[in-house]
Amino acid sequence: xxxxxxxxxxxxxxxxxxxxxxxxxxxxxxxxxxxxxxxxxxxxxxxxxxxxxxxxxxxxxxxxxxxxxxxxxxxxxxxxxxxxxxxxxxxxxxxxxxxxxxxxxxxxxxxxxxxxxxxxxxxxxxxxxxxxxxxxxxxxxxxxxxxxxxxxxxxxxxxxxxxxxxxxxxxxxxxxxxxxxxxxxxxxxxxxxxxxxxxxxxxxxxxxxxxxxxxxxxxxxxxxxxxxxxxxxxxxxxxxxxxxxxxxxxxxxxxxxxxxxxxxxxxxxxxxxxxxxxxxxxxxxxxxxxxxxxxxxxxxxxxxxxxxxxxxxxxxxxxxxxxxxxxxxxxxxxxxxxxxxxxxxxxxxxxxxxxxxxxxxxxxxxxxxxxxxxxxxxxxxxxxxxxxxxxxxxxxxxxxxxxxxxxxxxxxxxxxxxxxxxxxxxxxxxxxxxxxxxxxxxxxxxxxxxxxxxxxxxxxxxxxxxxxxxxxxxxxxxxxxxxxxxxxxxxxxxxxxxxxxxxxxxxxxxxxxx
Amino acid sequence: xxxxxxxxxxxxxxxxxxxxxxxxxxxxxxxxxxxxxxxxxxxxxxxxxxxxxxxxxxxxxxxxxxxxxxxxxxxxxxxxxxxxxxxxxxxxxxxxxxxxxxxxxxxxxxxxxx
Numbered sequence: 001x002x003x004x005x006x007x008x009x010x011x012x013x014x015x016x017x018x019x020x021x022x023x024x025x026x027x028x029x030x031x032x033x034x035x036x037x038x039x040x041x042x043x044x045x046x047x048x049x050x051x052x053x054x055x056x057x058x059x060x061x062x063x064x065x066x067x068x069x070x071x072x073x074x075x076x077x078x079x080x081x082x083x084x085x086x087x088x089x090x091x092x093x094x095x096x097x098x099x100x101x102x103x104x105x106x107x108x109x110x111x112x113x114x115x116x117x118x119x120x121x122x123x124x125x126x127x128x129x130x131x132x133x134x135x136x137x138x139x140x141x142x143x144x145x146x147x148x149x150x151x152x153x154x155x156x157x158x159x160x161x162x163x164x165x166x167x168x169x170x171x172x173x174x175x176x177x178x179x180x181x182x183x184x185x186x187x188x189x190x191x192x193x194x195x196x197x198x199x200x201x202x203x204x205x206x207x208x209x210x211x212x213x214x215x216x217x218x219x220x221x222x223x224x225x226x227x228x229x230x231x232x233x234x235x236x237x238x239x240x241x242x243x244x245x246x247x248x249x250x251x252x253x254x255x256x257x258x259x260x261x262x263x264x265x266x267x268x269x270x271x272x273x274x275x276x277x278x279x280x281x282x283x284x285x286x287x288x289x290x291x292x293x294x295x296x297x298x299x300x301x302x303x304x305x306x307x308x309x310x311x312x313x314x315x316x317x318x319x320x321x322x323x324x325x326x327x328x329x330x331x332x333x334x335x336x337x338x339x340x341x342x343x344x345x346x347x348x349x350x351x352x353x354x355x356x357x358x359x360x361x362x363x364x365x366x367x368x369x370x371x372x373x374x375x376x377x378x379x380x381x382x383x384x385x386x387x388x389x390x391x392x393x394x395x396x397x398x399x400x401x402x403x404x405x406x407x408x409x410x411x412x413x414x415x416x417x418x419x420x421x422x423x424x425x426x427x428x429x430x431x432x433x434x435x436x437x438x439x440x441x442x443x444x445x446x447x448x449x450x451x452x453x454x455x456x457x458x459x460x461x462x463x464x465x466x467x468x469x470x471x472x473x474x475x476x477x478x479x480x481x482x483x484x485x486x487x488x489x490x491x492x493x494x495x496x497x498x499x500x501x502x503x504x505x506x507x508x509x510x511x512x513x514x
Numbered sequence: 515x516x517x518x519x520x521x522x523x524x525x526x527x528x529x530x531x532x533x534x535x536x537x538x539x540x541x542x543x544x545x546x547x548x549x550x551x552x553x554x555x556x557x558x559x560x561x562x563x564x565x566x567x568x569x570x571x572x573x574x575x576x577x578x579x580x581x582x583x584x585x586x587x588x589x590x591x592x593x594x595x596x597x598x599x600x601x602x603x604x605x606x607x608x609x610x611x612x613x614x615x616x617x618x619x620x621x622x623x624x625x626x627x628x
Contacts, residue, residue: 187515203592204567205617217515222547229515280530280542302515305545329548330533330540336547362535368554402536434536 017055017072021096029096034166034189035233037077037092037100040127043237045081045090052079054109061103064136071097074106075130078113080122083244089117092127095167099131102173106134107144114151121250123160125240128177129167145172152179157350159250162240165190165226166233168210178225181347182243182299185216185226186236192219192226217302224303224336242297246311246318247351254352255318265294269483273399273424280330283308283323283358286398290314290356290487296321300340306330307337309344314356315491320348323358324409326399333405334365335378342381342512349389354494357410360399362431377513379408384512386414388504392497394490397421397468397477403430412476417500418493419477420486421468427477428470432462559603562625568592570612570624579607587625588612603627 001009020026020036029036035043041050059066059074075097080089091110093100110126117124133141155161156179163177164184168191177183177192185192193214200206200213212218219226228243230236248255269289272281288294291312298310306329310321322341324331333341348355364375386393386408394417395410406427410416421427429435437444440457447453464470468480481489504510530541572589575581581601588599605627612624 203569203617204619206619220515231515278538278540280540326540326542327528328543328545330535330542332535362538362540365548366535367551369551372554431536431538433538437537 014055020072020094021098025096032189034095034129036096037094037127037129040164040166040233040237041077041079041081041090041092043234044125044240045083045088046085049081050079050090051081052077054078054112057105057109059103059105059134059137061134061137061140063138066136069098071103073097074103074109075100076102076106076109078109080113080116083123083241086249087120087122088125088244089113089120089122090125090127093130093167095129095131098134100129100167101131101134102141102144103134103137104140104144107141107147111144111147111151114148114155118151118155118159121159121252123162123244123249124155124180125162125164126176126180127164127166128169128173130173131168132171132173142172145176148176149179152176156181157251160244160247160351162243164236164240165192165216166236167191170194170196170214174225182227183219183225184228184230184236184240185219186230186233187216189233190216190219190226220300221302224300224340226303227299229302243311246297246313247353248318251351257316258313260313260316261292263289263291263294263487265289269486272483273422277399277424277426280326282327283325283331283360283398286358287312287321287323289483290490291319292316299344304334304336304340306332306334307341309340311353314487314494317494318353319356319494320344320353321356321358322410324361324405326360329365331361331400332363332365333361333379333382333408334370335373335375338375338378338382342385345382345385345389349385349391352391354392354394354497355389355410356490357393357395357416359395359397359401359406359409361402361405361409362400363403363405379404380513382408383414384510386410386416388510388512390500390502390504392494392500393417394493394497395419396486396490397425397427399424399426400431401425401427403428412478415502417497418489420489421471421477421480422483422486423468423480425468425471425477425480426466427468428465432458432466435465436461560605560608560627561623562599562602562627564590564618564620564622564624566590566592566597567619567622568597568617570614570616570618571596572614573610573612575607575610577607577610581605581607590618599624 057074059071076093078091091113161180162182163180166189170193174192191210191214197208197213216229220229228239265288267285267289272285287296296310296312306325308323308325393410412419436458444450444454471477472480531544532539533542568590570590575587582604585601586598587601590597608628609626
């Protein structure tokens with residue numbers, strides 16, 4: 001065969017596989033409002049940077065007449081590319097090929113790119129759009145999932161792992177995203193559940209749509225399984241690249257420091273906290289006054305909104321923010337917000353991102369449901385992750401820091417490097433009303449006018465303890481500062497923490513209260 | 515998707531509600547999960563609730579029967595298995611709320627003791 005023909009043959013073979021499941025299947029994909037797997041990859045990576053591998057991989061199933069079926073690329077596209085000129089690994093399941101179902105060769109393509117990605121210390125982006133296990137391949141399909149989960153775990157905390165749910169992701173398949181760092185979902189496209197509506201109906205007789213059971217909104221606002229919610233695939237891709245602009249490429253590197261910029265918000269940091277200590281405010285307004293360009297990238301915005309987490313830059317350096325949100329449930333900690341905070345702290349710690357904690361909480365959410373849901377072990381996760389984190393930790397007490405909440409939220413006692421407080425800070429064992437009722441119970445009961453006495457005692461307690469100066473007198477906080485001094489104080493704290501070297505005792509691994 | 519919290523500096527005034535922790539009442543937004551909380555009630559030991567969703571297959575007792583602890587009273591299919599429910603107290607069956615073939619959800623009232 002002449003050389004020219006050999007090249008023609010290659011071109012023909014390539015073209016055939018690149019058509020995926022063929023025109024009809026692609027039309028269907030588009031009709032569902034979805035992009036094709038190939039379009040998704042090229043929309044995420046730098047222009048013309050995608051290099052594909054294993055294009056000619058074919059499945060090896062023989063049962064159920066599968067030997068007569070060819071599946072283009074076995075239903076998944078894998079390769080490397082760049083984002084911001086930096087290397088990444090990526091795969092996208094192709095729903096047009098046998099519903100993106102996962103067989104053993106499909107899984108082997110994914111695990112191969114995962115192995116590359118881990119070895120080359122670059123982020124991995126996995127685009128999920130699959131009907132699930134390829135039933136014809138039986139246990140080989142299950143083996144494939146297992147091999148993926150194992151690698152997700154190996155890579156956890158070494159390279160950033162990003163899961164993008166752009167179609168169904170059901171049954172065992174959901175556990176790969178669950179093991180990764182960040183899950184992106186798109187309205188009306190993403191669907192995640194362990195058992196689908198059909199199974200639920202057959203067992204329970206309950207009828208529920210896929211959307212109501214495990215749609216993008218459900219996972220963004222109710223379950224907390226998703227971290228980023230978008231209205232369209234394009235918006236989702238922008239969120240992915242935005243996330244990658246903040247985080248380092250692996251656990252050995254620090255995030256790239258960029259030119260510092262001043263905050264550019266019209267908000268006045270001295271005027272955010274209301275005069276009346278019982279009135280709410282949006283803690284994100286404080287964050288906007290602190291970060292470069294007032295650019296704050298919130299994570300899990302819609303779930304457990306009584307806590308706010310996310311990334312920003314201060315003086316050009318990426319930091320992770322952990323904040324109580326007085327706007328929602330007065331900023332209390334509960335089971336969900338504890339999980340949200342603890343996991344984010346561990347993310348920042350794994351990837352060398354300093355943690356800035358903004359404290360304003362009345363304590364833990366009271367209630368039988370919380371106690372029975374295990375708020376003790378959930379809340380303990382915060383203590384564990386702050387104590388364990390060895391990245392620079394800077395804590396700022398804005399207003400209330402009462403009781404267990406004071407200890408949990410990045411206190412000096414859990415080895416915060418620098419703890420600052422605003423003059424509005426109230427650091428006490430509990431709120432003035434509760435404390436006065438206990439300490440002065442006898443005086444209040446014995447008084448001629450108990451209510452008047454109670455008010456007087458509450459006021460006394462407030463004046464004496466609802467301030468930052470008792471804690472400051474013990475050195476538990478390092479400085480009481482004016483709000484407008486905060487940014488420069490934090491920048492300095494981060495600068496002097498450059499060579500921080502803190503460790504933990506040798507151990508195989510700790511036992512956080514999962 | 516928008517959240518109520520988005521309105522903090524917007525045109526619409528968010529509706530703050532009272533929320534008490536440690537005897538102090540704060541003004542804040544409540545979450546749907548918080549608003550849907552159910553008031554806890556002490557479980558009634560006379561009432562047997564299903565521990566799993568499933569389908570009733572065989573009911574071994576009748577209304578008015580005397581049963582002893584450990585006596586099988588119901589077989590139901592759930593999670594691809596046949597499961598047996600045994601009485602966890604001595605007593606008399608006051609009411610049976612299911613019949614063979616019925617599907618029930620978790621925590622469904624299936625028997626009541628006198």
